[in-house]
Amino acid sequence: MFLKKYQEKTYFILLVFIAITIPLHVTLNNMAIGLLLVFWFFTGNLFIKIKAVFKNKFFWIFSAVYLIQFLGILYSTDVQDALTKLEKKAGLILLPFLILSLPALKSKQLLALVGSFGLSCLGLLTLALIKLKLSFGDLSKVPQLTEAIDDIIDLHHAYSGLYLVFSIISLTFLLNKNWQILNKIMRSGFILLVIGLYIVLIFLGARMALFISFVLLGLQMLLFTIQTKNYRALILILIIAFIGFSGVLSLPATRQKVTEILLLRGVHHPFTPRLIQWSCAFDILDANQAWLQGVGTGDVKPLLQACYQDKKFWGHLYNYNLHNEFLEEMTRHGLVGLVLLLLTLTFPLVLAIKRTHLLYMYFLLIFTFACITESILNRQKGVIFYAFFNALLAAPLVQNRNEEDTKDVESLQYQRNLQNKI
Template sequence: MKIGTLKSYKETNKFLEVSLFLFAFTLPMWNSINTIFIYPILVAWLLLNNWSEKLNLIKKNFIPLVLLTLIYLLFLSNFLFSDDVSQSSKLALKALPLFIFPLVFLSTPTKYYRLGSIFTGLTFGTIITILICWGRILLDILSKRDPLDQATYFFEWIYTDFNLLKPFGAHPSYVGVMVVLVIIVLMCYEGFQKFRAEKVLYRLTLIALIFFILQTNSRISFACLVLFLCYYFLRNFNKRSILQLLVLFVVLFLLSLKFDYLFHKITSILNKDGEITFDRFPRWLGIWEENNRFGNHWIGVGKEKAQFIYNQSYMKNGFDLALRENYNAHNQYLDFFVSNGIIGVIVYLFALLFFLYNTHKNIIAISFILIVIFFSVSETIFGRSVGLIFFSFFYALLFSNFKNQPLR
């Protein structure tokens, strides 16, 4: 059966499909609620009772399963570096999605669930998340003595960034890149052709999603969105597609001017002389220098001593906010280098490149891995549970469904 073809309910396992739908639906929402829905997925996977099929698929997907297991072992290695068994155990438990989702998806035939159902759950969950965030903003505006005056702050920091996602306590960049992925799915997934035919609803949905990305004030989300739109419109390379892209860029530029905090963050990456003024770059240099004093370039120093190296760097270089807030490296590659050395970086890069090589024919899969590659430059994505879940869930799901198979 071709990828993207909607399967009938008779061919699917309803318990597994509902569990996956609910998990995808809660992905943009509260992390505690989302984590709960991992358990029904595990139970449904066990109840399939198709062990011969599972073993056969594990053999076929042995390399990606090993690669993701090796990434999980990078977290388990903290037991070797730390005497605090409790903290190492918490870290191992936090990183479990790196083992659970690959095991489930890389050993489960795609006939037991519909990919379209998972994408639908993710899309609806994202829309509900947006409506809740906008609803809170509206209530806050209406609760003020002068609502019209308060509404003028809609484009400013008081109603964007972390304040935008206050109902969920979520990090704007993580939600932002997830919304970018939803946009890519809506625009490219074959199973959503009927929805795209409803042009008014489809375009209004895309406008709302893009507007929300701007509200997150996330540079990486904005960059990923722009790169995807460039590829999407220019792949056919005709006058119409070029004109559409130019119009879209003008609109995005004007809107980013309105969201002055986002515009400032984008323009603060380089100065007029072409020098890097990105606020995290000096911190990375400081961490690199400090790691040369205290670190181990081959095997790293473990997660706890890595944070000690970060804090030492922040203290010596006057990064008071980073020291006070106990910032991580804000760079996944650098974090693996300090925590797990060159070995850790190689394992991570190999996992990314292996996925890229085996799914490069599919626009959704390649977009996902490119998002992860770029996002890893500006965030320690595995430092948060939502990052671990986002990576492991979509890595295993998309690899299983799109390995060496184009969408259309």
């Protein structure tokens, strides 16, 4: 019993270590994942754990997006690039394999883990803002503030914005859920953390992240009011939303981005480059007659850069990807790859809604929205974030399903025994 309790604590600490290092250096995060792998191996019951994972439909659904990369190598010209992508995306199969074979976390543990992740994000971005303020004297004088933050933390704002939104939405949900069992100091600490995260999100100025935050905070507001009649949580969300809206309008950098979206037209509109990039996906598939199978795991980049040059689009100077995960996957692996990616997201989403697992629902919506304007799974920072939290939040659904199956078997056995006695 003592050993089991020790193992559970060690497992949770390792998960927190992974969460904290996701926004930090990739090497440090890889080390944290490596420690989890060592823990998984040395805690024994390997056959039982492997059997449990292989019988788990979630594991195969989550792994499908990774496994299709192997098939794409068979018809890739650039095998080296394909192998590099396999290495980057290894977390898509490794983390579900490890996490789904171990016990699901409790709600309070999730609060602590997401809080640690959010604190790591807050610390990293706050240090970047302090450094910029010391250099320029006033953050409003920093040219291209968003890109300046990216350079300091060595992390694109598509990912840091995604991290911040997930932390804000998850913490507001978990804080409300665990409100009664938290003392005043912990409540105040988590509230300050959420507000701090939203403030740095405003300074970051990632448009899609801000949009997602407003949409999902509104959804939270509606669901909290309907389901729990918890007006305290409603007031908290309203305060956070008000801070966000006021901040967006008050800061010159974010106010300019909103103005550009509303007022600019044609080639000057900020979404115009996206439309050019997205059109290249269809041009590549059409030119190579690869709508069904795609052009291969390693061949998208050169074809895409050639398309940019044909359209006289400056994206080839920066090796831009498609900035849309769905189109990226379709270009690489055709309609088969697109269907697998959609299945990976929609099947768990429907199940989460059906079983009212709202936190998992929020996560899937956040990730899906982010995939519309960014190729999130092109970098390890996106892969590990998705694979880690996706497996952690899906685990309760798997565990509950197993408990229901066990109860059904026990009930059937009881009925048979009763009939035999009669």
